[in-house]
Amino acid sequence: MSELRKPDPARRSERSRHAILEAARALIGEVGYGKVSIEAIAARAGVGKQTIYRWWPSKGAVVFESILALSQDPQGEELALPDTGDIEADLKLVMRATAAEFADPAFEAPIRALTSEIINDPELAAQYRERLAGPLDEAKKARLRAAQEAGQLAADADLDLVLDVLYSPLHRRWLHRSGPLTPEYADALVDVTLRAFRP
Amino acid sequence: MSELRKPDPARRSERSRHAILEAARALIGEVGYGKVSIEAIAARAGVGKQTIYRWWPSKGAVVFESILALSQDPQGEELALPDTGDIEADLKLVMRATAAEFADPAFEAPIRALTSEIINDPELAAQYRERLAGPLDEAKKARLRAAQEAGQLAADADLDLVLDVLYSPLHRRWLHRSGPLTPEYADALVDVTLRAFRP
Amino acid sequence: MSELRKPDPARRSERSRHAILEAARALIGEVGYGKVSIEAIAARAGVGKQTIYRWWPSKGAVVFESILALSQDPQGEELALPDTGDIEADLKLVMRATAAEFADPAFEAPIRALTSEIINDPELAAQYRERLAGPLDEAKKARLRAAQEAGQLAADADLDLVLDVLYSPLHRRWLHRSGPLTPEYADALVDVTLRAFRP
Amino acid sequence: MSELRKPDPARRSERSRHAILEAARALIGEVGYGKVSIEAIAARAGVGKQTIYRWWPSKGAVVFESILALSQDPQGEELALPDTGDIEADLKLVMRATAAEFADPAFEAPIRALTSEIINDPELAAQYRERLAGPLDEAKKARLRAAQEAGQLAADADLDLVLDVLYSPLHRRWLHRSGPLTPEYADALVDVTLRAFRP
DNA sequence: TTCTAAGCGAGACGGTACGTCCGGTCTTAGG
């Protein structure tokens, strides 16, 4: 009966799109993800609710994109890990930075919001892996490959597994708040990983 | 102004308490955590809404407790991991079982629901660690200590860290759906861990 | 703090408005005024509760308007009392009809409901006087003026007082159920009134 | 199934009974009749809800009795209207007093509450006539009978009708707030009545 | 350059669920 009309992206208002994502981002920080409502986003953005429903399938999708936008701002940038030749030092630097980022309250709310979405929505999880985690993992694996070539890492090591061992404990400890994310813990994870995968 | 009245636990209806937890558990399986409402739980349990609000602070708390109850049913039981003397074989057995459990659709919904709650509510996270994860971790560490005494594991290994390395990757892969939870993956995690922490 | 939003009457749904008033009217007859709930009105009218709260300040106001609508249906009609030239006969006719109407069970429920509202809400009382009682009183006073001109009533009689004396006893007897509303009683009130105000 | 148990009035706590009526009376004045709840009465009276339900059938009955008690306090007193021999002067005195009483804000709330109850509950209406209005009417009729014997009133006048004509307009004007209750209005009603029923 | 069809802000609509209040019943302890 009701013809399913698809909106024309060419006519989309960039102004509205940006205001919506910005409003979503701000509200997550102010009231917490769970209490953000589409109505509030629309009101804050000075936008009709329909404009949100026209372009996003769910609140999760809006929130997700608003956080993605946050992390992707420097779009042209080429992601790359430091490479001093010393894999241990480089990894510890990166891991300590990651631990510090997780501990930063400003990142806390959006990342937890993002994770909530991902857990319960396989579609968003796929987008997350493709658009955020994927590129980051590639950059990390590039550095690991360099270490393999330098004989600092087993040549036959499964790099996905290496990344899992390296990052998962940190991520889980943060998610479950099961312990503090200290630089020492970051270092310990690097040590463990290198010990497990040394040539 | 408003006197905070505390209900008297001595008068609490065990019948209602049980019906509520059971209804919550059933509804999570049927409609998914996100769509479970307090109204529906109350209706299903044949209980007034106030009886829920009187004893639990939020939907999350009800759901949380209903899942805890599920996992704690055999209360008197002594948790213990198998101990054949071969730490590698024992761990692989346990890890494969854990992977299989995560993959079981019947466990999927409640565990994801539980995790959603934990992420966003530090109070529930603490309860989770204390009542569910803690006892399990103790059992696991007991087995690891035996391995240390048998010279199969470094005597100075930080057992919390060992558990992190062993379980976190599995947990994260499941949470993010970033890869299949195969027996091979379970085995690989055991191998990596033992390699990292061998004497 | 909370910006008081005013709905735009131009966008009001006439369909909903009518369904609500009709549902209210029907429910009063079926379950009695005291047991009518806004929920029930909304459900019966196929309308969201908010649509009622948007346009009416209270249950009383809805009920009130639904009864007003009932009495005002023939809107274009010109209210006028019979005028045969014989004020006594005309008044007795009208008073007997009024007494019969009060005794009719179908009118009983809504009029008592209306009266309940009016007693406790000065605002509704004012609306009642303006929209229902006022026009009726004007019609009655027109007939009384004709009687004055015909020399059947004292020329200096206060017509409001005449109406009070004529109608109040009937109204009160009905309200308090302090006696039957017989045609004889109606006649007696006319006789008393004419005796008190004869030229 | 559940045997309908009748409480034993002999064991009734006079202390509780009095506290309940007093609490009801106070609450009517403070929050208005419509917002008085049985819970609030019980709490205020320091009484269990069951104690109210045991002895009264409804909120209306409690409120009703609390107001009756108020008006009956001087129980032994013999009600009697003044009798100076001048019926006009005596009635005007009484009517002016009545009008003043209605206008007194302290009487306003309870009387309106009482009237609300009476309108919708025939049983309470009967009690009201029997316990409050009846005795008062008898006292008034006694004075009117004296006037008849003194030749100031038609000997065949129906005294109930006389009272109706005298009091109903005042009562109705107050109930509907359709005009001020001035001494002049009170006087006018006496004049009208005496004119209608003079010998 | 005008017409027209889309996106837009706004917000009313039918609904669902919220968290609270209270009605009326039932249970427990104390006197």
Next chain:
DNA sequence: CCTAAGACCGGACGTACCGTCTCGCTTAGAA
């Protein structure tokens, strides 16, 4: 066995949002 206390089931309250639906109004591309 009455009472104070209060937990219980149920149901209505008034509010917040959901996702859909019209309204006029820009606004940009086709006529």
